[in-house]
Amino acid sequence: MIEASWIAGLGVILFSIGLLGAFTRKNTIVVLMCIEVMLNAANLNFVAGASHYSDVDGWVFTAIAIAIAAAEVAIGLAILLSLYSTQETISLDEANILRN
Amino acid sequence: MSDTKNEWELLVPIIPFLLVAPSLKFLAGWESVEAAFLIVVVPLLTFPVILVLGQLYNGNETWKHRYKEGGIFGLGALALSLSIAIWILYDYIVGSAHFEAHSVVDPLSWLTFDVIEQTGTQWEVSTGFYDIGVGVWIDSVTLMLLFVATFLCFLICWFSLGYMNTDKINEDSNHRFYGEFVLFAIGMFGMVLADNFLWLFIFWEIMGLCSYLLIGFYYWKESAAYAAKKAFLTTRVGDVFLMVGLLILYDIYGSLDFEVIFDDPSTGIGGVMVESGELFWALLMLFIGAVGKSAQFPLHVWLPDAMEGPTPVSALIHAATMVNAGLYLVVRMVPFVDIHVNGVAGLEDFALIVAWVGGITAFMAAAIAFVQNDIKKVLAYSTMSQLAYIFTGLGAGLLFLNIGEHHAGYFVIGASMFHLFNHAMAKGMLFMASGSVIHEVHHAHNHVRELSEKYSTNEGDDHGDFDPQDMRIMGGLAARMPVTATAMMFGSMSIIGIPLIGGFWSKEGIIAETWKVCLEEEPLMFVPALLVLATAGMTGFYMTRMWLMTFAGPPKSEIVGHVHEATPWIKEPLIVLSIITAIGGFALALFGATEYLGDPEYDHLSFHGIFYTLEHAFLPEDINLRLVGWITILIAMVIGPVMASRIHGGRLIDGVEANPLVSWLVDLSSRFGSQDVSELADSQLAEALQRRLYFDDLYEMTLAKTAIPLAELSAWFDKNVIDGIIKQIVSNSSSGSVKVRGITTGNARDYILMAAVGMLSIFALLWGVSA
Numbered sequence: 001m002i003e004a005s006w007i008a009g010l011g012v013i014l015f016s017i018g019l020l021g022a023f024t025r026k027n028t029i030v031v032l033m034c035i036e037v038m039l040n041a042a043n044l045n046f047v048a049g050a051s052h053y054s055d056v057d058g059w060v061f062t063a064i065a066i067a068i069a070a071a072e073v074a075i076g077l078a079i080l081l082s083l084y085s086t087q088e089t090i091s092l093d094e095a096n097i098l099r100n
Numbered sequence: 101m102s103d104t105k106n107e108w109e110l111l112v113p114i115i116p117f118l119l120v121a122p123s124l125k126f127l128a129g130w131e132s133v134e135a136a137f138l139i140v141v142v143p144l145l146t147f148p149v150i151l152v153l154g155q156l157y158n159g160n161e162t163w164k165h166r167y168k169e170g171g172i173f174g175l176g177a178l179a180l181s182l183s184i185a186i187w188i189l190y191d192y193i194v195g196s197a198h199f200e201a202h203s204v205v206d207p208l209s210w211l212t213f214d215v216i217e218q219t220g221t222q223w224e225v226s227t228g229f230y231d232i233g234v235g236v237w238i239d240s241v242t243l244m245l246l247f248v249a250t251f252l253c254f255l256i257c258w259f260s261l262g263y264m265n266t267d268k269i270n271e272d273s274n275h276r277f278y279g280e281f282v283l284f285a286i287g288m289f290g291m292v293l294a295d296n297f298l299w300l301f302i303f304w305e306i307m308g309l310c311s312y313l314l315i316g317f318y319y320w321k322e323s324a325a326y327a328a329k330k331a332f333l334t335t336r337v338g339d340v341f342l343m344v345g346l347l348i349l350y351d352i353y354g355s356l357d358f359e360v361i362f363d364d365p366s367t368g369i370g371g372v373m374v375e376s377g378e379l380f381w382a383l384l385m386l387f388i389g390a391v392g393k394s395a396q397f398p399l400h401v402w403l404p405d406a407m408e409g410p411t412p413v414s415a416l417i418h419a420a421t422m423v424n425a426g427l428y429l430v431v432r433m434v435p436f437v438d439i440h441v442n443g444v445a446g447l448e449d450f451a452l453i454v455a456w457v458g459g460i461t462a463f464m465a466a467a468i469a470f471v472q473n474d475i476k477k478v479l480a481y482s483t484m485s486q487l488a489y490i491f492t493g494l495g496a497g498l499l500f501l502n503i504g505e506h507h508a509g510y511f512v513i514g515a516s517m518f519h520l521f522n523h524a525m526a527k528g529m530l531f532m533a534s535g536s537v538i539h540e541v542h543h544a545h546n547h548v549r550e551l552s553e554k555y556s557t558n559e560g561d562d563h564g565d566f567d568p569q570d571m572r573i574m575g576g577l578a579a580r581m582p583v584t585a586t587a588m589m590f591g592s593m594s595i596i597g598i599p600l601i602g603g604f605w606s607k608e609g610i611i612a613e614t615w616k617v618c619l620e621e622e623p624l625m626f627v628p629a630l631l632v633l634a635t636a637g638m639t640g641f642y643m644t645r646m647w648l649m650t651f652a653g654p655p656k657s658e659i660v661g662h663v664h665e666a667t668p669w670i671k672e673p674l675i676v677l678s679i680i681t682a683i684g685g686f687a688l689a690l691f692g693a694t695e696y697l698g699d700p701e702y703d704h705l706s707f708h709g710i711f712y713t714l715e716h717a718f719l720p721e722d723i724n725l726r727l728v729g730w731i732t733i734l735i736a737m738v739i740g741p742v743m744a745s746r747i748h749g750g751r752l753i754d755g756v757e758a759n760p761l762v763s764w765l766v767d768l769s770s771r772f773g774s775q776d777v778s779e780l781a782d783s784q785l786a787e788a789l790q791r792r793l794y795f796d797d798l799y800e801m802t803l804a805k806t807a808i809p810l811a812e813l814s815a816w817f818d819k820n821v822i823d824g825i826i827k828q829i830v831s832n833s834s835s836g837s838v839k840v841r842g843i844t845t846g847n848a849r850d851y852i853l854m855a856a857v858g859m860l861s862i863f864a865l866l867w868g869v870s871a
Contacts, residue, residue, distance in 0.1 A: 022852050031848070096846030 004052035007044060014041035028083070028090045032076050039069050107668055110166060114176035117142075121183040132184070132191040136236045139181045139250070140290045146177035147282040154275020164265075169274035171261045174282045178254045181289060185250040189243055237295035237358050240697050241431050244521055245424065249288045252420045252528045255673040257281060259532050260412040262669030263539055269318075270410075277317060277410065284310035288421050292428065297346050297356040300429070304342070304393070307422045308335050314417060315409040327405035334402040338392015342429075345385025352378060362435040364442045376446035383433055383450050387457075394426030394487050397461040401796050403484055407476040411535030414476060419483045420528035424520055427487065430454065430494050434513060437498045440506035441700075447502050452624055455495025455614070459628025461488035464793065466638035470645075471781075471789045474569045475534045478646045479527065482595060485635060486523045490516045492628050493610035496617045497698070503621060508613060511716075514698020515609025521693070522602040522685045526594035529677035533588040534569075536670050537650060540581065542568040544662035571649040573659060578651040578766055579756035580663040585651045586761045587674040592643040594681040597636060597736050599717075602685025608717050608729060609694060611636060615728045636732050640740020644769075645748050651758075652766045653750035745769040747777050 014037055021034035043062045050058025084090050087097075120138070124130045150170035157163035167173065257278075264270050264277055287306030294300040316328030346356060353361045354369030368374045388399075395403035406418045417423075437443045437451065462485045469481035493516035500509030545566055567573075578585040594602040611632055618625035655661060665671070720726050749769030752758060758766055780786060791797065844850075 019856060023849055023856075026849070028848075031852075092848045095848065 004048045007048035007051075011041045011044040011048065014038075014044065026092045028080055028092055028095075031092065032073070032080070035076075036069065036073065039065065110168065110172060111175075113167070113172050114179050117176035117180040118183055120180050121187050125187065132188040133236060133238065135184050136188060136238070136293060137234075139184050139246070140286055140293065142180050143177045143282045143286045143289070146173055147279050147286065150174060150275055150282060151279040154279065158272050158275070164271075168261050168265050169272070170278040171257065171265065171274065174278040175254070175257045175261070177282060178250065178257050178285060181285065182250040182254045185246045188238065189247055192238070192243055233296070233357070234299065235295035236293050238293075239700070241428070241517055242292055244517060244697060245292045245428060246289070248424075248521055248524045249285075249292060249421050252416060252524060253281075253285045253288070255676060256412050256416045256420070256528065256532065259415070259535070259670055259673045260410075262667045263412055263535050264410060266667050267539070267542075273317075277314070280310050280313045280317075281412075281416070284314065284417060284422070288425075291425055295358050297349065297358070297361075300432075301342065301346060304389075304425060305339065307417070307425060308332065308339065308393075311335070311406070311417050311422055314413040315406045317410055317413065318408070321408070323405075324408040327402075327408040331402035331406050334399055335392045338389045338399055341385045341392075342389025345382050345387075345389065348378065348382035348385060352382065358432075365436045366442050366444050374444050376444050379436060379444050380447055380450050383436060383447065384453065386429055386433065387450070387454060390426030390429045391457060392426070393429075394423045394491070395484050396426070396457050396488060396491060397464060398795070400461060400465070400484055401792070401799060404477055404480045404792070407474070407480050411476065411531060411538060414480070415528050415531030415535065419479065419531050420524040423483065423487055424524060427490050427494065427516070427520055430491065430498075431513065431517060433498065434501065438501040438506065438509070439504055440501065440509075443501065445502065448499055448622065451495050451497075451499035451502055452622070453495070454498060455492050455617075455625060455628040458488040458491030458493075458495055459631035461485070462492060462635040463631040463638075466635045466642060468789050468792055469642040470638070471786055473571050473649075474567075475537065475571050475574075475646060475650060476531070476569055478571075478642060479530055479534060482530075482639070482643065483523075483527055485639065486519070486527070486595060489607060489610055489632060489635070490519050490523070492614055492632050493519065495628065496610070496614045496625065499617055499622060499625070500613075505621070508616065510698035510700075511694060512609060512613035512698070514694040514696065515606045515613065517697035518685075518688070518693050519603065519606030519610060521688070521697075522594055522606050522681070525677055525684070526591040526603060526681045529587055529674060529681060530591040530595070532670070532673055532677070533584045533591065536584045536665070536667075536674065537574070537577065537581065538568045539667060539670070540584075540663045540665060541574065541659060543667075544659045544664070547662050548659055571646065573657040574650045574655075575653045576651070576655040576660055576752050576756070577663060578758040578762050579752050580660065581651075581665040582759040582762070583665060583671045583674055586759065587678045588647055588651070589762050589765060590678045590682045592647050594685065596640045596643050596740070597732070599733060599737065600686055602681045605685060605689035605694070605717065607636065608732065611732050612716065612720065612725050612729055616722070616725060619722075619724055633728065633732060633735075637735030637740045640736040640738075641744045642740075644741040644744035647765075648744060648748040648750075648769055651762070652752070652769050653748065654753045742772050743775075745772045746775040749774070 018034040018037035018041060021037070022031050025031055025034065043065050046058040046062045046065070048058075050056065050062075080090055083095060087095055089095065120142075121135065124135050125132075150173050153163070153173075154170050163169060260277070260281070264274050270277065284307060287303045287310060290303035291300050291307065294303060312328050312332040315331050316325055318324040319328070349361070350356055352368045352374055353365075355361060365379075366374055391397075392399040403418060403423070407414050409418070435441065435443060437447045439445050465481040465484035465488065469478050469485065472478045472481060493512050497509045497511075497513035497516060500506070500512065545568060590601070594604075597604040597607040611629075614625065614629040614632055618629040717729065720729060745768070749766075749772060751770045752766060757763065788794065
C-alpha cells in the first residue's frame with residue numbers, strides 16, 4: 001500500500017506540470033490538455049484522501065469531476081472549432097481580439 | 101348539393117362512448133353521482149386530442165371525411181356527457197333520489213390556504229385552515245341546466261357536422277372549431293356542477309375564453325375580430341365585479357363552498373349575524389357579473405356583435421347555454437334572501453334592481469329587434485329580451501322571498517327557471533334553423549353565381565357583398581325548406597308564448613307574478629311589470645315578422661328558387677327540438693316543473709301541479725291578475741302577430757305548396773290586408789333603433805376619451821421611461837467596457853497566469869491568517 005502522501009505529492013507534481021504548460025504553450029490544444037492534467041491532479045488528491053480516510057465521498061467526487069470534465073472538453077473543442085473557423089488559427093498569441 | 105345521402109356509418113366511433121355509462125352502472129355498480137365528474141373530465145381529455153390530431157392530420161382525407169376533422173370525437177365525448185346527465189336525471193326524478201346531501205361527492209382537497217387572522221391585538225397564522233375542494237352539487241336547477249347544456253351541446257355538435265364541414269371556408273380549420281366547442285362544453289358543465297363559488301368562477305372564465313375564441317373564429321375578418329374583442333372586454337367588466345363580490349362573500353362567510361354558505365346564510369364566520377348592508381354589496385357585485393355574462397342592460401352591447409361567429413356557436417353559446425350562466429348565478433342567490441329558511445332580511449332593494457334591469461333590457465331589446473333585417477340579429481335581440489324576462493321573474497321572486505311570501509316566491513323562481521329551459525330549447529333550435537336558412541341560401545347563391553358565370557361574359561358582377569343573413573332577399577322559403585320552416589314556427593310560438601306551447605307556461609308565470617308584486621307589495625315594481633307586459637306583445641310582433649319575412653310571401657330574389665334543404669346532419673336536431681318545444685314544455689308544465697324547479701321542498705315531478713298551473717294561467721282568483729293574464733295572451737297572440745302580418749304577410753307564389761304544418765300560417769298571414777310602413781321606417785325612432793339606441797356609440801366615445809388616451813400615455817411611459825432606463829444602462833456598460841478593454845493584453849495565457857497568481861495569493865493569505 002502506497003502512502004497517501006506520496007500520491008498527493010504526485011498530484012502536486014502533475015498540477016505543476018499542467019500549470020506550467022498552460023502558461024507557456026501557445027498551441028490551444030496543448031493548453032486544453034494541460035488543463036485536463038491539472039484537473040486530474042486534483043482528482044488524484046481526492047482519491048488519495050478517500051483511500052486514506054476510507055471514505056467513499058472522494059470516489060464520488062472524482063466520478064462527478066470526470067463526467068463534468070468530459071462535458072468541458074466537448075465545449076472546449078467546440079470553442080476551438082469556432083475559433084478556427086473565424087480566426088483561421090488556433091494559436092493563442094494570435095487570438096487576442098479582446099485587446100482594445 | 102350533390103351530397104344528400106345520410107352518413108350514419110360515421111357514427112360508429114361514438115358507440116364506445118355511449119357504452120361507458122351503462123357499463124359503469126351494470127358492471128362496476130357505480131352510483132350515478134359518482135360518475136358525475138366524467139361529464140367534465142371526458143371532454144377535458146377530448147379537446148386536446150382533437151386539437152393535436154387536427155394539427156397532425158390536417159388535410160388528410162380520412163381525417164376530413166371519416167372523422168369530420170374531429171367532430172366525431174367531440175360528438176362522442178358530448179354523447180358520453182349527455183348519457184351520464186340523463187342517468188343522473190333518471191336517478192333523481194324517476195328513481196326519486198333526494199336532495200338531502202347537496203354536495204354529493206366528497207370534495208377533493210385542492211387548494212389550501214394559510215389564513216392570517218387578527219385575534220384581539222395580535223395576528224395569528226393558522227395553517228391549512230381553508231381548503232377548496234372539487235365536488236359536485238346537485239339540486240333541481242342543476243339537473244335542469246345540466247340536461248339543457250349536455251343535450252344542446254350534443255345536438256348542436258351534431259348540427260355542426262353538417263353546417264361547418266360542408267362549407268369551403270372552414271376547411272382544414274374545423275378541428276379548431278370542435279376543440280374550442282368541447283372546451284366550452286367543459287366550462288358549461290363544470291360551472292353547473294361546481295359546488296363552490298370559486299370553481300363556478302373558474303369555469304365561468306373558461307366559457308368567456310371560448311366565447312371569445314369562437315366569435316373570432318373567422319379572425320381574418322375585421323368585424324369578427326372586433327366583435328370577439330368587444331365581447332371579451334365587455335364581459336370582463338362584469339367579471340371584475342363578480343370577483344369583488346366573491347371576495348366580499350369570502351369575507352363574510354370565511355368560505356366559498358355552497359355547503360358552508362347555504363347551510364345558514366344569516367350567520368357569517370365565527371357565528372356573527374350577517375348584516376344586510378354588506379350582503380347587499382356582495383350580491384350586487386355578483387349580479388353585475390351576471391349582467392355582463394347574460395348581456396343585460398347596460399352591458400348588453402356585445403351580444404348582437406357576437407353573431408359574427410359561426411351559427412352553431414351563436415346557437416350554443418350566445419343563445420342556449422353560456423348566457424344562462426348569469427341567470428344560474430342569480431338563482432344561486434335564493435338562499436341568501438329566503439327568510440323562510442335562513443335568509444337575511446332587508447334585501448328588497450337588490451331584488452328591485454334585478455327586476456328593473458330585466459324589465460328595461462326586455463323592452464329595449466324587443467324594440468331594437470323591430471328594425472333588424474339580419475335574421476341572426478333578430479334572434480340575438482330576442483335572446484336578450486327573453487333572458488331579461490327571466491331576470492325580471494327572478495327579481496320578483498327574490499322580492500317575494502325577502503318579505504316572507506315564500507310560496508309566491510318559489511313559484512315565480514320556478515317559472516323563471518322553467519322559462520330558461522323553454523327558451524334554451526326554442527332559441528337553440530331557432531338559431532340552428534336560421535343556420536340552416538343561411539347555409540342553404542349561401543349555397544343557392546353560389547349555385548346561381550356559377551350559372552350566371554357560365555352563361556354570361558360579364559364577370560366581376562355585384563355578388564361580392566352578398567349577405568346570406570339578410571331577410572330582405574328571402575321570402576317564400578316555406579315551400580323550399582319544410583323542416584326548417586316548421587321548426588322555426590314552433591320555436592317562434594314558444595318564444596312568443598302561444599298558449600299551450602312551451603314558453604307560454606313559464607312566461608305567463610313571470611308576468612303574472614311580477615304584476616302581483618306590483619299590485620300587492622311594492623309599487624316600484626310597476627315599471628318592470630309594465631315593460632314585460634308590453635314586451636310580450638312586441639315579442640309577438642318581431643318573431644312573427646322574422647318568420648314571415650323569411651318564409652312567407654313571394655320570393656324577394658332569384659336565389660330563393662334554388663334553395664334546397666339538402667345538407668346532411670342538419671335536419672335531425674331541428675326535428676328533435678321541434679317536438680320538444682311543441683310538446684315537451686306542455687308536458688313538463690303539467691307535471692309541475694314550475695314547482696319542482698322553484699320549491700326546495702318539492703322533490704319529485706307529479707300531476708299534483710296540473711290544476712294549480714292551469715288555474716294560475718287562465719283563471720287566477722285576483723281579478724286584476726286575470727285581466728293581466730288575458731291581456732298578455734291577447735297582445736302576444738293576436739295584436740303583435742296580426743300587425744306583423746299586415747306588414748310582411750302574404751301568400752307564396754302560385755304553383756308551390758308549403759307543407760300542411762305551416763301552410764295555414766302563410767295563408768292566415770295574407771288575410772289581414774297590408775299596410776305601408778315606409779314612412780315609419782324613415783322616422784327618427786327607426787334610425788335610433790337602427791343605431792341600437794346609441795349605446796354602442798356612447799361606449800365607444802367614452803372609451804376614445806378615457807381608455808385610449810390612458811393607453812397611449814402608458815405606452816409612452818413604457819417606451820421612454822422604462823425602456824429608456826434599460827437602454828441607458830446598456831449604452832453605459834458598453835462604453836464602460838470599451839474603456840476596461842484598454843488595459844488588457846487580449847492574450848489568453850496572461851489571463852490564466854493572472855488567475856493562478858490571484859489564487860496563490862489567496863492561499864497565501866489564508867495560510868498567513870490561519871498561522
